[in-house]
Amino acid sequence: MREKTIRKAKHPPLYQSTPRSVVVPLHTYIHLERSSSVPLYKQISDQIREVILSGELGEGSRLPTERALAQELNVNRTTIMNAYNELAAEGLIEGHVGRGTVVKRTYFQAFEDEEAFVDDSPSWLFGLSSMDDLSEGPQARVLSDIASMGERENIISLASATPPPDMLPAELIQSIMSQRLAEGRQSALGYCPVEGLQSLRRALASHMRKRGVPVDFQHILVLSGSTQGIGLIGRFLLHPGDEVVVEVPTYLGAIQTFRALGARIIGIPVDKDGMRVDLLEAMLARRKPRLIYVLPTFQNPTGVVMSLERRKRLLALARRYQVPILEDDPYGEIYFENDVPQPLKALDTRGHVLYLSTCSKILAPGLRVAWLAAAEPLIEMLSLHKQVFDLNTNALGQWLVSEMLRQNVLSKHLETARALYHHKRDLMLDAIKRYWPVPVRIHVPDGGFHLWCHLPGCIRARALLRESIQEQVTFVLGEPFHVDGGGHQHIRLSFASASEDEIVEGIRRIGLAMQRILARHVPREEQERIERFPVV
Known part of the structure; x- marks a missing residue:
């Protein structure tokens, strides 16, 4: 067995958990590119959205006032107002008299917070087994959604662990x-x-x-x-x-x-x-x-x-x-x-x-x-x-x-299948080396259908999946494979089912998703210090 190691740059944690009674130091999560063609309010709203959807800011977390955040970021108050308005229109934040601006409950947080789930189903259903017991809870629903997306023609699925049509x-x-x-x-x-x-x-x-x-x-x-x-x-x-x-x-x-x-x-x-x-x-x-x-x-x-x-x-x-x-x-x-x-x-x-x-x-x-x-x-x-x-x-x-x-x-069929999957594995590894902008650690298998990838600390698997879905490509998060709460930095990529063109294009799109995350959260000078793919 071999492991291809992409050396990791040392980054401090991007997020720190903040008590809901304390105003979140939001400016520490925001890095503005003032020379960029993207408007400042858009850069701000995009980066706040990422922090919220990552689950780091739970429901009720208090955000700074428009005036305070404008001073901290050295921008006009109208810029912050426009950013907050965009997030409020998406249902991510809301204003409360006496509490200021707070984070609302999000779709992804609803998956993660099972105890807060309220069901108005008929009472006789409560005597039956919970669907969460049968399906690994919310994470299984997320995977089901990903599988459904993989059936759409415009989605590249690197999640499916099945033989391709031609096999x-x-x-x-x-x-x-x-x-x-x-x-x-x-x-x-x-x-x-x-x-x-x-x-x-x-x-x-x-x-x-x-x-x-x-x-x-x-x-x-x-x-x-x-x-x-x-x-x-x-x-x-x-x-x-x-x-x-x-x-x-x-x-x-x-x-x-x-x-x-x-x-x-x-x-x-x-x-x-x-x-x-x-x-x-x-x-x-x-x-x-x-x-x-x-x-x-x-x-x-x-x-x-x-x-x-x-x-x-x-x-x-x-x-x-x-x-x-x-x-x-x-x-x-x-x-x-x-x-x-x-x-x-x-x-x-x-x-x-x-x-x-x-x-x-x-x-x-x-x-x-x-x-x-x-x-x-x-x-x-x-x-x-x-x-x-x-x-x-x-x-x-x-x-x-x-x-x-x-x-x-069967023997002849398997010979053809092994040669094809071997080629696809190498094709995916080459595409990762070419298109991914961050160091990753990848186990290189001598068989099977999958690559198991350990992402660097600057990118979380869930954040990468959300960005990748925007690029119309899917894969499987590492978390559902763990019984100990781990896997937050892992993803599984399957090379068997996708065509050769889909493998290369899918990896390229994931690379674009990575670049957006880096642009939001990692300063440019830090990005330049990240080594690109030395093989050990």
Whole structure:
């Protein structure tokens, strides 16, 4: 694993929390370019807006009077009046007799302040599970909005973690169906066992043996997606209040699922070699979690691969403390180097690892085919549990994947996909080096779909996302991947789904968004001291 480091300039914090009873020292956030063609009142309103939308100034924060701010900035009072009027028209500030000008509640602050949420829904709804419990609260709604924007033709989405249209095997599926569907109509179009089509289970077991995992078809349970597998195992193993160990950061869908089941989540940090198993060991000595959830290969969102030493240590800890491990492996076959990592399950000799993978990344998400590999008795119990919620997983999708594996066409498809994603990763890195004006720290993955970027202190992820949306480009914030409140300086960029032109243009637009933030908050002489992209 490599990490491309863009050295960070040392900046003081841009924002300091201010008690609402105290007038905000607003002039410290405003840097005027008097030679700029942008009017001074516009520069002032833009920079105040940024501070408010960043969440640094909460509802009720008091702003200086027009006269006081005019004196502090050495501008005409009319300039401040025009700036305040513009912000008031947008609903960001308002005047109160006896209190002066104060910040109003904003859309983004409403997301962050869950306790202040007031609902006038029918009373019978209050007995049901909160949607915040099921969807990671407001942050999940923000991500949903971003995903919706990605469907619009004028939006470039670097958020979507799906194969691009030209990698969806439509021609291959059409060929298989035209040649084989009539003969296989009962398997493809009829009911199938809860465990999945036996032909597919045998094919998946054979496929896994090639990757070093000694399983047979009895060890395979077919699912309609990885998230179904996480939920199935969670419902089977967990009771409300049970503890689950996850990596920090980790897959958002797993966080949502475990929280929806009432589990308490314990986060263990990830570094360049994967989960910090030394910290895990110290935690296991004190607590008794019911499950350890990991993505050891091309982890989402970081892209790191857990080292062999840590994999062995993790398995030893699972045996010692008798805690099962759920290995989620959606990206393990999307590698860019010859040193192909085996699944953690390949090292498991005691049945402690439950292995989960999917065809959504290697073929097409619309097929709705994933699978779980585990000890036969557990597969039998989970099958009984599964039939309560999903009696028949998509038979046509199962039949198609089974045929692809039987005809040995998946290997060629994966070779093409790996070459394409490798190229797109490098294209995105080159575009970042060319267009981004600030130093960033980027983990360079040897597989998967994502770049995990650590922004410098002068730019916050949420502020950058808001500015980038103005440029009609989206990505995913780092915060929802954390269970510890972190991720404020991280963003995840996905290079798989976007076209080559969209990758370059999207990165260029994010660079423009960065430049606007720098222009508002970082003095020009400080900007000139920022080093541009030395590679370590």
